[in-house]
Amino acid sequence: MPERILVQGNESIGWGAISAGCRHFFGYPITPQNEITDFFARELPEIGGVFVQSESEAASAAMLYGAAAAGVRVITSTSGAGWGLMQEGMSQLANAELPCVIVNMQRGGPGQGTTRHAQMDYLSATRGGGQGGYKTIVLTPASVQECHDLVQLAFHLADKYRNPVVVLGDGILGQMAEPLERSTIEFDPLPEKYWTIRGMGERDAETHNFISCGQGGVIPVLPYTSYGAFLQRLEEKYQAMSADEVRYEIYRIEDARLLMVAYGSTARVCQEAVDMARAEGISTGLLRPISLWPFPTDVIRQKAASGTEFLVVEDSLGQLVDDVRYAVEGKSQVHFLGILDRHLPTDGGMILPNRVLDEIKKVS
Amino acid sequence: MTEKKELVYTKPELKLGYGWGHCPGCHHPIVEKLVCEVLEEMDLAGRAVGVAGVGCSFGFFASINIDGANCAHGAAPAVATGIKHALYGKPLVFTIQGDGDCAAIGGGYVLNAAARGEKITIIMVNNANYGTTGGQLAPTTIMGQVTSTTPHGRNAGQGYPIHLPELLVGMQGVAFTARAAPFTPAGYLRAKSYLKTAFQRQLGEAGLTFVELLSACPPNWHMTPLEAIQWMEDKMLPEYPEGIFKDSGGEQ
Amino acid sequence: MSRGEIAINEQLCKGCGYCVRFCPQSCIAIPGDRFSPQGYLLAVFTEPDKCNACSICGWMCPEFAIDVYRYVEAETPSA
Numbered sequence: 001m002p003e004r005i006l007v008q009g010n011e012s013i014g015w016g017a018i019s020a021g022c023r024h025f026f027g028y029p030i031t032p033q034n035e036i037t038d039f040f041a042r043e044l045p046e047i048g049g050v051f052v053q054s055e056s057e058a059a060s061a062a063m064l065y066g067a068a069a070a071g072v073r074v075i076t077s078t079s080g081a082g083w084g085l086m087q088e089g090m091s092q093l094a095n096a097e098l099p100c101v102i103v104n105m106q107r108g109g110p111g112q113g114t115t116r117h118a119q120m121d122y123l124s125a126t127r128g129g130g131q132g133g134y135k136t137i138v139l140t141p142a143s144v145q146e147c148h149d150l151v152q153l154a155f156h157l158a159d160k161y162r163n164p165v166v167v168l169g170d171g172i173l174g175q176m177a178e179p180l181e182r183s184t185i186e187f188d189p190l191p192e193k194y195w196t197i198r199g200m201g202e203r204d205a206e207t208h209n210f211i212s213c214g215q216g217g218v219i220p221v222l223p224y225t226s227y228g229a230f231l232q233r234l235e236e237k238y239q240a241m242s243a244d245e246v247r248y249e250i251y252r253i254e255d256a257r258l259l260m261v262a263y264g265s266t267a268r269v270c271q272e273a274v275d276m277a278r279a280e281g282i283s284t285g286l287l288r289p290i291s292l293w294p295f296p297t298d299v300i301r302q303k304a305a306s307g308t309e310f311l312v313v314e315d316s317l318g319q320l321v322d323d324v325r326y327a328v329e330g331k332s333q334v335h336f337l338g339i340l341d342r343h344l345p346t347d348g349g350m351i352l353p354n355r356v357l358d359e360i361k362k363v364s
Numbered sequence: 365m366t367e368k369k370e371l372v373y374t375k376p377e378l379k380l381g382y383g384w385g386h387c388p389g390c391h392h393p394i395v396e397k398l399v400c401e402v403l404e405e406m407d408l409a410g411r412a413v414g415v416a417g418v419g420c421s422f423g424f425f426a427s428i429n430i431d432g433a434n435c436a437h438g439a440a441p442a443v444a445t446g447i448k449h450a451l452y453g454k455p456l457v458f459t460i461q462g463d464g465d466c467a468a469i470g471g472g473y474v475l476n477a478a479a480r481g482e483k484i485t486i487i488m489v490n491n492a493n494y495g496t497t498g499g500q501l502a503p504t505t506i507m508g509q510v511t512s513t514t515p516h517g518r519n520a521g522q523g524y525p526i527h528l529p530e531l532l533v534g535m536q537g538v539a540f541t542a543r544a545a546p547f548t549p550a551g552y553l554r555a556k557s558y559l560k561t562a563f564q565r566q567l568g569e570a571g572l573t574f575v576e577l578l579s580a581c582p583p584n585w586h587m588t589p590l591e592a593i594q595w596m597e598d599k600m601l602p603e604y605p606e607g608i609f610k611d612s613g614g615e616q
Numbered sequence: 617m618s619r620g621e622i623a624i625n626e627q628l629c630k631g632c633g634y635c636v637r638f639c640p641q642s643c644i645a646i647p648g649d650r651f652s653p654q655g656y657l658l659a660v661f662t663e664p665d666k667c668n669a670c671s672i673c674g675w676m677c678p679e680f681a682i683d684v685y686r687y688v689e690a691e692t693p694s695a
Contacts, residue, residue: 050449054478062439066446069433092436197431199455201410209432365691373671373684388630393678549672589632
């Protein structure tokens with residue numbers, strides 16, 4: 001029987017990383033994810049791992065860059081302004097094709113914003129917040145167990161594609177506690193990391209490895225022949241991710257004429273609203289994206305073509321709704337319930353199930 | 365008695381091809397040469413990993429046959445921290461950065477790597493301006509020096525030069541700081557010995573080590589190379605004296 | 617005093633003049649009538665008999681363009 005423990009989502013992220021064989025964390029304190037930083041400071045030294053508190057989140061991204069270049073599994077976690085500070089570093093990681101996991105437990109923004117939950121970094125996560133237009137797979141858990149599981153998947157996908165992967169949670173998910181069954185998930189075998197910089201002596205090599213995040217002027221773009229060839233490689237990688245790494249979960253959508261689309265903790269609220277609506281004879285269901293990039297566009301497009309209407313519920317002024325509208329291409333109605341529909345105007349306000357139920361009734 | 369011609373000096377083995385093609389009279393390639401010679405003489409090439417910052421040193425590890433990377437502007441000390449800790453302190457890890465990269469955008473990185481006492485060596489090439497971008501004011505620009513962003517000569521309104529080796533002396537995590545000007549034969553030998561000591565202190569886990577090396581930047585100074593090294597003699601050396609400012613010992 | 621000789625790679629020399637400036641024996645000059653393929657004024661080894669293979673020119677050259685040789689007695693093969 002795998003070990004069951006009652007933990008917060010934040011801590012569950014930590015256990016997941018350890019199960020994935022990650023022994024290195026570089027990060028900076030920021031609410032509401034501090035329990036992740038503290039977890040690694042406490043646990044990693046016990047198992048021969050390394051915890052370094054960085055001087056800023058920009059530095060965290062740089063430390064990830066170094067550790068990933070040296071070939072180890074490495075993770076950081078952040079939120080709000082820290083996430084903002086990491087955008088340039090993530091663009092560098094994407095250019096240099098360095099695998100790592102970046103956790104963002106979203107909080108209210110913009111600016112310093114709040115220290116509580118929100119879902120306002122959707123676009124910067126899924127569109128690449130840094131310069132140049134890169135892609136990262138974005139996985140979004142909706143339970144403490146899924147935090148643990150998706151972090152392991154994130155490490156696998158990072159190594160599979162040599163690319164940073166984002167795990168996008170929020171303050172509620174991080175702070176709430178649920179039972180967690182700890183386990184090590186098995187994945188397919190991964191390509192060998194022949195490209196790492198650990199010192200030529202380490203691999204008995206005569207020629208060096210060179211990792212670059214720039215392809216300017218006379219700098220060779222090894223192993224590619226030109227900047228264009230390098231971009232071609234990125235494009236092929238991003239196409240492969242789009243084709244093979246879409247993940248979502250559907251909940252009671254068999255006969256649903258109105259389909260809700262929501263992720264993370266908001267999806268839990270919508271799941272309850274589905275049950276409440278069906279108890280009152282209203283057929284509705286939920287589509288919960290688990291990968292926000294690549295987005296489950298096709299399944300939404302098919303549903304729209306068959307006349308299904310949508311109610312997007314997200315804890316922001318409207319970001320996920322853009323992707324749903326894009327998928328639906330105007331073929332059916334896309335309704336929206338957002339952060340302004342919280343039960344309280346304070347930073348602690350939340351979108352609650354009965355408010356969602358009211359909206360279901362209004363639009364059905 | 366017949367004579368034989370014996371080769372006594374040539375390009376270091378670690379130097380691949382002819383590199384990035386710096387401007388005539390630039391000392392960045394001299395820093396490449398110094399690093400190669402020191403690593404060869406200390407037999408550390410197989411154990412060394414380097415990180416180059418953004419600027420005239422960005423292409424450093426493209427043409428030096430040791431494992432290396434370049435990275436975001438200013439971030440090299442943090443990248444080096446990541447490498448050093450990822451490999452549990454095993455490799456010799458050093459950065460090659462310019463003055464803007466190190467002391468301007470990278471100032472916080474250097475200060476905090478020093479505060480953490482990271483066992484890395486930071487090599488800062490000081491050419492008193494932003495080279496690759498056409499010669500703007502840098503933290504190391506000298507008072508009165510004309511740059512493209514101090515057209516009337518740097519004045520008090522635009523701040524004062526930063527002296528990192530001296531500044532870092534007071535930090536416990538710092539084991540060795542020094543400055544050399546490898547534009548003369550004596551300066552070249554000083555630079556070489558300071559680099560060796562810095563690497564030895566790193567391997568002896570004494571703490572962070574920092575070596576500043578002065579470089580001419582003829583095109584941006586609007587001088588010929590020979591005028592540039594004269595200017596270094598007259599203006600830079602008084603502002604940036606050579607020497608060891610801290611050495612906590614700790615033979616490797 | 618050992619006798620030396622240098623070879624300046626004309627593909628690489630950018631005419632910066634550092635070798636000329638720091639050669640203790642003033643064996644090198646830039647005559648101004650020799651150009652590199654890129655159009656730089658080439659440094660030329662003008663006083664070969666004064667060279668003692670000290671290698672300073674090699675150190676000072678930013679282009680890795682100078683090789684330095686020394687003439688040494690070859691052991692005469694025993695009769």
